[in-house]
Amino acid sequence: MRNPDGVGEGEYRDCMDLVRFHLRVRDGQVVEARFQAYGCGPTIAAASAATEVATGCALKVLVELEAARVEAALGGLPEPRRHAADVAALGLRAAARDALSRVDTRSDRHA
Amino acid sequence: MNRKVYLDHNASTPVHPEVVQAMLPYFSEHFGNPSSVHGFGREAREGLETAREQVAHFLRVGKEEIVFTSGGTESDNMAIKGVAMGRRRGHLITSKIEHHAVLRAVQNLETLGFEATYLDVDGDGLVDPEAVRRAVRPDTILISIMHANSEIGTIQPAREIGAIAREHGIPFHVDAVQTFGKTPIDLDAFNIDMLSFSGHKIYGPKGVAGLYIRKGTKMVSVQHGGEHERRRRAGTENVPGIVGLGRAVEVRGRDMAGEAVRLTTLRDRLWEGIRSRVPDVRLNGHPTRRLPGTCNICFRHVESESIVLGLDLKGIGVSAGSACTSGNVEPSYVLVAMGVPVEWSMGAVRHSLGGSTTAEDIDYVVESTAPLVAKLRSAMPARA
Numbered sequence: 001m002r003n004p005d006g007v008g009e010g011e012y013r014d015c016m017d018l019v020r021f022h023l024r025v026r027d028g029q030v031v032e033a034r035f036q037a038y039g040c041g042p043t044i045a046a047a048s049a050a051t052e053v054a055t056g057c058a059l060k061v062l063v064e065l066e067a068a069r070v071e072a073a074l075g076g077l078p079e080p081r082r083h084a085a086d087v088a089a090l091g092l093r094a095a096a097r098d099a100l101s102r103v104d105t106r107s108d109r110h111a
Numbered sequence: 112m113n114r115k116v117y118l119d120h121n122a123s124t125p126v127h128p129e130v131v132q133a134m135l136p137y138f139s140e141h142f143g144n145p146s147s148v149h150g151f152g153r154e155a156r157e158g159l160e161t162a163r164e165q166v167a168h169f170l171r172v173g174k175e176e177i178v179f180t181s182g183g184t185e186s187d188n189m190a191i192k193g194v195a196m197g198r199r200r201g202h203l204i205t206s207k208i209e210h211h212a213v214l215r216a217v218q219n220l221e222t223l224g225f226e227a228t229y230l231d232v233d234g235d236g237l238v239d240p241e242a243v244r245r246a247v248r249p250d251t252i253l254i255s256i257m258h259a260n261s262e263i264g265t266i267q268p269a270r271e272i273g274a275i276a277r278e279h280g281i282p283f284h285v286d287a288v289q290t291f292g293k294t295p296i297d298l299d300a301f302n303i304d305m306l307s308f309s310g311h312k313i314y315g316p317k318g319v320a321g322l323y324i325r326k327g328t329k330m331v332s333v334q335h336g337g338e339h340e341r342r343r344r345a346g347t348e349n350v351p352g353i354v355g356l357g358r359a360v361e362v363r364g365r366d367m368a369g370e371a372v373r374l375t376t377l378r379d380r381l382w383e384g385i386r387s388r389v390p391d392v393r394l395n396g397h398p399t400r401r402l403p404g405t406c407n408i409c410f411r412h413v414e415s416e417s418i419v420l421g422l423d424l425k426g427i428g429v430s431a432g433s434a435c436t437s438g439n440v441e442p443s444y445v446l447v448a449m450g451v452p453v454e455w456s457m458g459a460v461r462h463s464l465g466g467s468t469t470a471e472d473i474d475y476v477v478e479s480t481a482p483l484v485a486k487l488r489s490a491m492p493a494r495a
Contacts, residue, residue, distance in 0.1 A: 009492070015440040016457070020492040036492040038412075040440070041420040044490070 001034045006059075006099025010091030015039065017087045019047045021095040023054065028103070030054045030062065035091075042077055042084035049073040050088040054096075059103070062096035065089050113426035116472045120312075120404060120465030121261045121289060122430060126355065127314035127466075133358035134316065137351035145348055146339065155350045162357025169360045170298060170306070170323055178322045178340045179353050183288040186307035186322040187212035187255075189344065190284045193330035194253045194305075195220050201252035204281075206230045206238045206267075207448040208260050213286055217255070230256075235397040236265035236449050244275050251281050258287040258296065262445045262461055263396030264405025266290065273302030282328055288312055288320070292363035293402060294371065304328045310352065314466065315359030319352030366466070374403040374464050377473050381406050381462055384477035389484050393455060395446060404464035409455040413487050414440070418460050421483040427476055430461045 004022035011018050017039035024032035033051035037044045050070045054062060070092075071077050071085035117125075137158050143151030145159045160174070167174040180186045191213065195203065205217050207229045217227045228246040230238050238256055247254075254276045259266045269285055276283035284305040287296060291308035298306060305328060309320040324330065324343070336345030378401075382394055391411035410418060415431040422429055442456035451459075462476065 018492050036490050038414070038491045040414050040416045044417060 001032070004034075005102060006095045006097075008091050008094025008096065008098050010087040010089070010094060012039075012043075012083050012087040012090075015083070017043045017083070019043065019050075019087050019091040021047075021051070021054070021091050023095050023099050025059060025099045025103075028059050030057050030059065030096075030099075033092075033095075035088075039087070040081070040084070042074075042081040043087060045074060046070055046077070046084040046088035047091070050092050054092055059096045059100050063093055063100060065093050065096070114472070114475055115426045116468075116476055117428045118462040118464055118468065118472075118476065119428045119430050120468075121264075121402075121461065121463035123311045123317065124314045124465055125467070126311075126316055127359060127362050129362055130315055130355045130358045134351045134355040137354050141350070145350055146337065158354045159348055159350055162353045165357035165361045166308075166321060169292075169364050170296070172298060172323055173326060175341065176323055176326055178324060178343045179348055179356070180320045180322055180344060181318055181349065182320045183210070183286070183307050183309040183312075184212035186288075186309070186320050187284075187286055188216045189322055189333055190305040190307060190324075190330070191216045191253065191255055192220065192333045194282055194284070194328075195225055196333060197329050197331040198252045200224055201250045202226045202228070202248050204228045204230065204243060204246045204251060204254045204256075206232060206256055208232050208236060208445045209255070209257050210261065210286055210288070213255055213257065226250075232265075232448050234449055235400075236260055236263045236395075236445065237397060237400070238267050238272065240268050240271035240275055243272050247275070247279050247281065251279070253282050253284060255284040255286070258285050258290040259294075259402050259405075260396075260445055261289045262443055262459075263407045263449070264289070264402035264463075265397040266294065266400050266402065269296075269301045269303065273300075276304075277302040282330075289402060292360060292367060293404070294367075298323065298325070305330075310356040310359055313359050313363050316352045316355040319349050319356045321356065370466060371403040374468070377464055377468055377470060378404055378406045378462075380470060381464075381473045381476065382408065384473065385480060388477060388481040395449070395451065395459060402463075404468070406462045406464070408460055408462070409446075409451065410458035410460065410484050411455050412491065413458040413484055415458050415460050417487050418458070418480070418483060421487070422476070422479060425475075425479040425483075427479060429476075430463075431459070 001022040005025040006023040033054040035047040037047040067085040067089040141154040143155040145156040163174045282304040288309045292313035304325040306323040311317040395407040419431045446456040
């Protein structure tokens with residue numbers, strides 16, 4: 001995604017998983033979310049599901065996103081693979097925070 | 112519609128139609144207990160002993176030297192613990208890349224007071240026979256080195272290791288589950304005292320295997336009960352399975368040599384195809400001294416499970432060299448022992464070819480792998 005409004009990463013060092021999200025935001029809402037992921041199949045799937053969860057979601061809601069929401073979007077994960085939802089939620093929250101901070105910065109400038 | 116391509120023959124094989132036909136009467140017609148003296152029992156016994164002859168003929172050994180078991184794991188445990196328990200204490204030599212059935216059996220003996228040396232392997236996965244010689248101690252009671260590793264297919268210098276074992280009068284056990292029926296094994300020339308083999312790797316049924324025990328090898332039984340298998344392995348024999356194993360071995364005797372040549376060509380076609388289409392790949396295992404149908408490839412900076420899942424969607428069955436469980440990625444201990452760096456070993460994929468594999472299958476796998484790996488790499492974030 002070119003010139004995203006928010007970028008965030010989630011990392012799970014134990015298994016070298018890395019997920020990165022790029023968000024396009026309009027009026028405080030995500031209109032487009034893209035991901036890049038390095039990790040096992042469930043991690044890639046969780047990152048993909050997380051972009052669907054994010055689309056249409058308000059940033060203020062997204063900064064509180066819980067892993068369970070991502071996991072539910074996947075229809076559940078086996079116990080040993082729960083970290084896939086954790087790392088995706090972690091990355092998405094970071095991207096949402098980044099987008100919010102840019103909005104705040106812009107607001108400051110306007111003030 | 113997707114093709115179906117099975118390239119996981121080192122995990123298991125389809126049962127050969129001739130094997131199924133041989134087994135069928137032993138489920139409902141010749142169902143007796145082979146230990147029974149009546150006619151029903153004698154029919155079952157006949158099937159059992161015919162299978163023993165088939166295996167003994169294939170290995171060119173005496174039929175009384177063959178014991179049937181429930182699987183390669185049991186065969187390995189029987190050999191290792193059988194020798195150790197007969198000695199009560201002592202030192203064992205094995206390698207770091209053995210199957211878990213050997214590694215954990217030896218580790219279990221360590222908890223009971225035995226000592227063990229786990230030999231390193233080189234970058235191709237080979238055990239150095241001279242390292243075996245250096246590891247020998249006056250109290251060494253067993254040398255257990257596999258013939259070929261299931262992940263990488265590297266075939267060990269069993270002849271040289273066997274010569275060292277014989278020189279020192281130490282029993283030599285070989286886990287040959289991956290080579291039995293695929294490459295020739297000369298038990299006398301290699302000085303092998305015990306050899307584990309299995310049915311389901313050679314188009315026989317699962318749940319049946321065997322252990323060759325050279326006459327005069329000192330060991331005790333580790334499973335107690337009835338008088339079965341010359342008191343070496345208590346428990347009513349799996350007659351249909353054993354009959355199937357016997358027929359499978361007979362079929363291998365007929366097909367083995369031709370198939371080895373064919374699979375070696377296909378294996379090399381696969382590697383050449385992948386290497387020419389996909390950047391940043393490496394072949395694991397010895398370039399030539401390797402099982403005919405085994406091709407283990409590392410895709411750098413890609414996680415093997417993603418490739419396995421992606422190929423599965425294309426109808427292709429391969430196996431991953433690393434597994435992620437409980438949030439920890441564990442690269443294959445075999446590749447770790449070979450010194451393969453983690454950014455490579457995480458992306459190891461094993462392709463194991465077999466009787467049904469065709470050149471078209473191989474081309475389909477290459478054509479499916481190249482865009483999949485490119486896609487996974489393009490979706491991969493660059494690390495800071």
